[in-house]
Every structure is written in structure tokens, then in C-alpha cells.
Amino acid sequence: MSEEIWAALGATSLDEVRRRAAVIDAITEIEPVEVDGAVRYAWNNGGGESAVWYFTPDNQALLLTFDHESALNLFAEEDYSVQEALYRGVPEHLVALVRNRPENYESLNLVDAETGAAIHYAGGVFWFDGTRWAQADGFLEHCRREDLDPLSESGFTYCLGDYRFGEEFTPEVIVEDRAADGWYEDDAEREKALAEIREIFSRLG
Template sequence: MRPLTFSDDEGNEQRWLPGGPRSALDAFGEFLDQRLDGESDCASLRIEDEENEEALVLLLDEEAFCRVKGGRNPRTEYRLISSKNDYRNLLVNFVRAGFAALDRFGPWLPETDGPAGLARARLRVTFDGSVLRATHPRELRRRLDVLTRVDGHEPTTTDGVTHLGFGNGSGDTVNAWLTADGSALVVTFDRTSRLHSPGDAEADTDAQAALYEGVPEDLLVLVRNASAADTTLHVPHPDGGTLVAATGVFHLSGPCAMADGLVTRLQEARLEIEDTGVGRLLEGFLTLRDFTPGTVGESAPWWSAEDITRGFAATAASEQGRSATAPLDQGEVDRFCKIWADSGYNDRWDVHYVFFDGRTREQAGDAREELLRLIEALGLDGVDAPPGAATGEMWVRTDPRIDNELGLWS
């Protein structure tokens, strides 16, 4: 432990020394309570280790922390506070061991991102709590298949890519392109959204292209010069050709995420995820615990009962026509489960198995190479790890055949 200084942006300061009757955390908690007593307008509080030129700054308005290292040309990085435990853990670890002890709580945003970066990060955290993020791609595909047929269309597959789409009778649509390797691009188009500006065609063309920034190229090509469909509106692309019009762009090359361009646009325009139309147009169907003709009819009065019944029946017939899945090799299943028990867990949505969290490729070692082989042998969907994940971290979509076995290993 070392001497620390507490301060706020109003000039108040308090010194804490090791060996006293109160811990540094308790002393800072009291200092914080005094700042939040209703009479103070302070926006930040600082814990500083002057000797080592390190500081941790609590940004009250942004609900974030900033860590600082160095007196001249300091290294400054930001991180959102996602929970009370997050807040306490950061404080405790900084008090105990300083700047470096906070590495394990990354990723930290560089100073160049500043408040804008925090706003974008908060949008991503908000989306992580969304229904779309929590829906397994397998179930997402099934429901989109039903809704496509209910809307009077047939799923179309070209070169291993299946297009699904439906509308609400008012010109608003949901479209999805799903590839053979399990990745997907979901696009919403809400005519009432502030992300749609039909009055300025040139500006809207540039803005539409910008929404797709950050989408992996193999998915982006699916909406460039796409085949015409009743559920897609094509707009000119600044570089020539066309682009599918959107107010929401979500890709599943890894865990479902908003496109970087969409996040930036929402942040710059001070809009929320609801402005993409994803809640109104899609998530209402995903929240239905019982996805049946009756519940869909209650949620979508623009479709007739006959249309809905026909769509469900057509999907059921299509599913029955698919070949049965070959049984899995029990030895390979056991080995997969053993690696999960040793170094994995299910994410909080039960959509992915996460392996080697926080480990580099070197730290994951031979087990990572074996896991790659098992994923292919078992026919599982391995996906890209989220941005900022350690180099050895691996994400695999959950599979009911594996889930049935994992109970024996947990």
C-alpha cells in the first residue's frame, strides 16, 4: 500500500496514508458520499498515487472510469462502469496495485476516442442486453423463415446464401442473408426512423453507405447490387451500383453486433437503438415464448389468419424434408466437453460456448488446436470472438446435442 490523494473537480482534496484506522476504499467511499450529498456539482473524482504518477478518475456523468499513467505525456484510457461490482473491483485493484492491475478489466478505450468513444461503447453495451443479441441464430433463422412464408414469400438460396425477408404492410421491412458457414447479416428498414431521410437523396445515399461500415466484406457483398426482392428497397451507392436501404444493420460473423457505422451514426445523432426499428419490426416476434400462429396473429394484425397458418405449415413441411442429423462421435463429444469443463463456460445468453477467456494463443496451447479440430469434426459453428478479446479466446455457438452432454461435466 502507498499514500493516495483523493480530489474532485471543485478543488476539494483529502490525503490518505497506509496504516490508519480506515481502509483506502472506505475513505474514498466517504469522500464520494460527501460529493453526492446534493450540494455538490462535481462531475469527477480522482484517486492519485503521486509517487508512481498513476491515477484513477471516476467520471460521474459518463458512468465511466479513466486511468492515467505518467506525469508528462500521460497514457490515458477509458472504460465504462457496467455494474456495482465492476465499480468496486476497479477501485479495489487500483488501490492495491495501481494502473497495471486494471489490465484484466479491459478493453480500455484510448484517449483519442474520448467521450464519443464512451457513447459508442455504451450503445454496444445496451445492445448486448437486447432480444436480438440474446436470440440463438438457429432460432432467429427458424422464425425468420416462418415470417417470410407468412408474408407470402419463399426463402431463396443462391450460392449457399439464403435470403429471408418480410414486411409489415406499411413499407417497413426486415431482411436477412444467412450463409452456409453460419454467419448472417440482418437489415431493418423503418420509414419512420430519423435514420431515414428521403427528402435529401444525395445525403441519404452517403448516410446509407456509412451505416454499413465495419460489416465484414463477405457479408457486405450480399447487399451490394443485391437481387431485387419485394422486401428490399435499393438505393444508389456512392461508388456506383446499389445498396439495400437500411435503418438498422446487424451482423453475425461473431456474436450478434451492430455495424460500426450504425453505432457511430447513433452516437453522432444522439439516437437510441430503438431508432433502428429493430424493436418494433423484429424483436416483438423474438420475445414470443410460444411462437405459434395464434401469438403471431396477435402481434401482426396486418396478416390474415389464413396467411399465418399457411406460413407455419410451409415451414414445418420444409423442416420435415431435411435429412436427419448424423449421430455425433461420443469420444469427440467427450473431449469437447472436457475442454469446456477445463477452460470454458456459456455466455450469459446461452448462445455461445466461450473458451480460453483472456488467454493468448500461447497460453491456450495445444488444447486450442484440438478444439479447432473438434469443432470441424462435430459440425459446430465456430465464430469470431468479439473485438478486444484475447488472441486465444474462442466462441462456438451452443448446440442442443452438446448441451445434453454438458450437464455431466459442469
């Protein structure tokens, strides 16, 4: 499943990736934030997993995923140098979007005890160069060294589930999935949720 979602992300236009990120951001009731001209969208499940997207005006992007139960939970180890190394290979103008920034619900900071430098924690670090998605060199190197599967251990597979890359993405299928997971007590609640999600889709194209 991980490789299928990675391939589906790569086959999806950046405009559509951004649209889905904006829709899920709104459904999750997270406010988009502008950071140095880039726009941040996010998803979290309220239980320690998150996906954070930054889209720049020049059609590049940064994606961070996090699973608090993974071996890639570097925040738990409080090791700034290891977290910093995961970003190696990502252009500095993208890393700057998460370096020395205020914390938020999805992204707390790891801080260098000596210099005071801070960077947002992430289990998975992915970026789009205008043409294709890539997994950060430092992230892959760390996974090879620790014998970890990059896509599953980073939370990539789980955290991108709601975006349904490679699948139909409509209000109806989102509500169907939620209904199957027991989100709604009755048909009235389900219909209310469907109307709200349809409004989000209409508003965000």
C-alpha cells in the same frame, strides 16, 4: 423493450433465429432467395417497414431493418455515402450480399452518382459473426453523431416483433396476436389461418 429484444436475439441460437425467419417469411408470403450461397428471408408490413435476413453457409448472418418514418430513412435523402458508411465494420463478404444487387420490395438501392455503385438501403445494420450479434460500427457512429437511439430509430423493435424473440413462438400465439389486432372477421377465418400457419410450422420444422 428494445434492449430486451436485442438481448433475446443474442440468447437465441442461430438455428432458431433462422427457423423463425423462414417461418415469418412464409407467413408473409415472401419467397426465400439465394444470394451467393446465402439465403435471404424477409418480412414487411406493406407500409414501409421491413426486416431482411441473410444467413450464410458458415453460420454468419446479416440483418437489415427499415422504418420509413425514422430519421434513419437515408433512402429519402438519397445520400449513398451516408448509407454506405452505416455498413462500416461489417465483413465485406456480408456487405457484398447487398452491394450492386437487384432491388426488391424490402430493399431498394441507393446509387453513387459518380461511380454507379449501388447498395441496399437500411436503417439498422446488424450482423452475426458465428458467436454473437453486433450492431455495425458505422451504424452506431451515425446514431451517436445524430443523437439517435439505434434500436428504436432503426425500426429494430417494431420490425422484429413478429419473430417473438424471448417469447413463445407457436402458430397459436401468432394467430392470437393477429386476432387481437383485428385480422379475422369470424371464427371460421381464424381457424383457416391457424391451419395454414400450422402447416408452415410443420414444413419448416
